[in-house]
Amino acid sequence: MKIKALFPALKHSEQVYLDSASSCQLPEEVIKAMSRYLSQGHGNPHRGMYSFSEMAEELLSKTRTQLSSRFGGSPAQYIFTSGTTESINLVANHFQGLANSNHSILVTQLEHHANLLPWMRLAKTTGAKLNILPLKTDGAPDLEKLDTYLSQNCLLFAVSHESNLTGLKLPLNNMIQRARDYGVSTLVDGAQAVSGSKPQFTELDCDFYAFSGHKLYSPAGIGALYCREPEKLTPLKLGGGIVNRVQADLTNSNYQLVEDISRFEAGSPNMPGIAGLSACLSFLARINLEEEVCRQKQLIQKALSHTRSLGFTVISDPESHHILSFTSNQFHSHDIASILASENISVRAGHHCAQPYLKALGHKHCVRVSLGLYNDEEDISRLQHGLSQVISILG
Numbered sequence: 018m019k020i021k022a023l024f025p026a027l028k029h030s031e032q033v034y035l036d037s038a039s040s041c042q043l044p045e046e047v048i049k050a051m052s053r054y055l056s057q058g059h060g061n062p063h064r065g066m067y068s069f070s071e072m073a074e075e076l077l078s079k080t081r082t083q084l085s086s087r088f089g090g091s092p093a094q095y096i097f098t099s100g101t102t103e104s105i106n107l108v109a110n111h112f113q114g115l116a117n118s119n120h121s122i123l124v125t126q127l128e129h130h131a132n133l134l135p136w137m138r139l140a141k142t143t144g145a146k147l148n149i150l151p152l153k154t155d156g157a158p159d160l161e162k163l164d165t166y167l168s169q170n171c172l173l174f175a176v177s178h179e180s181n182l183t184g185l186k187l188p189l190n191n192m193i194q195r196a197r198d199y200g201v202s203t204l205v206d207g208a209q210a211v212s213g214s215k216p217q218f219t220e221l222d223c224d225f226y227a228f229s230g231h232k233l234y235s236p237a238g239i240g241a242l243y244c245r246e247p248e249k250l251t252p253l254k255l256g257g258g259i260v261n262r263v264q265a266d267l268t269n270s271n272y273q274l275v276e277d278i279s280r281f282e283a284g285s286p287n288m289p290g291i292a293g294l295s296a297c298l299s300f301l302a303r304i305n306l307e308e309e310v311c312r313q314k315q316l317i318q319k320a321l322s323h324t325r326s327l328g329f330t331v332i333s334d335p336e337s338h339h340i341l342s343f344t345s346n347q348f349h350s351h352d353i354a355s356i357l358a359s360e361n362i363s364v365r366a367g368h369h370c371a372q373p374y375l376k377a378l379g380h381k382h383c384v385r386v387s388l389g390l391y392n393d394e395e396d397i398s399r400l401q402h403g404l405s406q407v408i409s410i411l412g
């Protein structure tokens with residue numbers, strides 16, 4: 018059976034969905050698992066003494082175990098968050114308490130704004146210097162300059178595993194090892210990398226790895242942060258569900274947090290999201306990812322040659338298996354995307370929340386086509402036809 022048939026939003030649809038780098042469609046079994054969770058009885062986990070609550074508690078712990086089976090480490094190293102953005106902000110809040118004007122933080126020039134703005138704010142409020150690893154003329158980060166920045170009393174190196182704009186994958190093993198040699202902590206923004214690979218976080222040896230469920234065929238609003246040493250991390254949120262004891266009186270205001278990983282998850286968790294993520298991790302465990310990546314790469318290569326043959330400038334990494342970004346010196350990206358939308362082809366146009374990177378590449382906007390498990394030859398033919406329409410309407 019074709020994988021597309023497993024995704025209700027696409028199986029009988031006219032829609033050609035080519036925006037999975039932004040957010041993925043959900044497999045039927047994930048949607049059903051969420052619905053089942055809600056119809057069987059939703060309960061808030063943590064110490065509820067009735068079955069709905071106990072079932073929610075079990076689901077939380079099962080999902081942590083599934084994450085550790087897929088990406089390594091122990092379940093106790095995974096914090097549930099609302100996604101990559103919250104995961105990065107959690108880490109930024111921790112470093113906010115450590116940084117001062119003697120320190121520096123390092124990012125690369127190809128970061129998504131989610132891995133840039135928290136560090137810009139930290140630099141502004143603590144006086145720490147924000148260093149940006151520049152790009153070389155070929156668009157890749159200049160690794161020769163890495164040691165220079167790492168040696169500048171650098172507290173943290175925050176780096177994307179894969180660019181959402183060009184699909185360029187960074188040589189993380191080498192970069193993280195070099196950071197470790199300087200005693201610099203590392204945070205990986207893995208939002209784009211987890212759908213096409215199964216990075217093993219303990220082998221990467223990063224301190225933190227952030228990712229989102231909705232870029233992994235799960236619902237939006239759920240994601241995780243892998244943390245190498247969670248006992249050293251400061252919780253971002255404080256509140257219910259995470260305390261052993263609270264004293265609040267005039268003479269002795271104090272609280273003691275629980276010791277397990279749930280101390281980072283104050284408040285009521287997104288249980289329908291967790292149910293979806295759990296079902297999705299089971300779904301993905303049955304997919305042959307290497308085969309899929311290969312198949313998607315062939316599709317993207319086909320789209321890429323057609324795009325080039327029509328005179329568009331391709332700016333994505335030719336090795337990317339799922340991202341094709343291009344510009345036109347004649348037409349605005351939004352016009353291209355609107356014409357494609359009128360043909361029921363969904364692509365994204367604009368700055369893709371990576372303005373510094375796009376600027377460094379010499380552009381203000383571009384069109385991005387991105388594939389998921391469900392895309393097939395027919396989608397690429399429809400895209401090719403759509404792009405030819407763009408030329409005939411605007412040209």
Ligand SMILES: Cc1ncc(COP(=O)(O)O)c(C=O)c1O
Pocket residue numbers: 038039099100101102103129131132177179180181206208209229231
């Ligand atoms: C590379 C990268 N980092 C971070 C994010 C933010 O992810 P989220 O909106 O799920 O928090 C995105 C989303 O597009 C992304 O592509």
